[in-house]
Amino acid sequence: MKRENVIVVFMIMAGFLIAPSLGLGQAHQHGTSSEKAKAPSVKTSPQKEAAREEVPVVEIPMDKQQLIGLKTTTVAVRPFQKTIRTVGRVEYDERKMATVNLKFEGWIEKLYINYTGSRVKKGEPLAEVYSPELLATQQEFLNALKWRGSQKEGFGAMLAKDAELILEAAKQRLRLWDITEAQIKKIEETGRPIKTLILYSPVNGYVTQKMVVQGMKVMPGEKLFDIVDFSTVWVVADIYENELPAIKIGDQAALSLSYLPGKEFLSKIDYIYPTLSGDTRTAKIRFTLPNAGGQLKPQMFTDVTLKINLGKRLTVPEDAVIDTGLRQIVYVDKGEGNFEPREISVGLRTDKMVEVIKGLRVGEKVASSANFLIDSEAKLKGIAPKIQN
16 A cells, blocks of 8 residues: 555656646746737727827926916817007098089189188189180170170071081080070170189089199199098008908997097998009008098098907917917917927917917817927927928
8 A cells, every 4th residue: 555655656756747848837927928918909909009109299298287276278269350550540531522623715704712721612703714716605605695695587587507516616615615594594684794704613512732823824624722521531441461361341449539528439441452562562452531620630640459359270279389489389288298399380360369270170279378388398309390281
């Protein structure tokens, strides 16, 4: 029995020694190594690891963020209102300007308006003009009247028709020289020519230019007076070319003058001039204002404020964008103290906000202060911004 027991014990010990060479007892080891191999794949896939390696980030620990005063803001769609402030000038309403001149040669016999700035009413006399040519035409008109009245029946009736034609031609010539129907009727009734022609004001307004003095000879087409109606005036303001896409005809503006403190005029853009100044890179816009009291005087300066509602747009604070001159860069907060430099495309700007056309999505966070310090750190580490499609 003792010998048999010894044999059994020997066989059991031999089995433990031979089992590893046959692969027995290694299943647990393989299972353990397999589990260890699978553990990293649960946390991050190879694609995510590659994507993470491609995105450059600048690491700013939380304690340093507080030290440099770093703040972030959320990219969102917000109401976008642009305020444009500029300077305008009060000018004449060109639609209410009139010039008085002559269509024949003559001399100024008498001046009723003898200084610039005089207020005149429509139909008020301005000056009396003597013209030998006008006097001769009036005499021709009177002779035609007499000839028509002296004709009898028969052969004379045919001549009367010719006299009528000559009479009408003379009358038309007087009309073309701006002789009024009342003056022509007076010549016809009195049978005597008028020595001087009275020039009347065509509009209500002020004499802004007086080019003649009494006794002066004037030629056809020569300007005698400029008269402007000041019941309405224009305000012409300059707008920079980068602001032109934001404005349109009908936009309302508030206008104020230092001459009238505390008073504000509301008006709408009624015209945008089609040309641009090459020196100042500005275009002109025009407002029309009522001026019944004459408070607005030409060449006064005005402050013009346009508040334009541009709807809702994707925006970030202006301080969040670093403008290098060639591109605009923001630093996107990726969490855990990591900031990704990203190039964006911007649109319109307001006083404090910038429209983002391309490069950011709603809900992302960007650094809105101390971003120049982050940018300096990125340049020291050679981290370039990524263009977001």
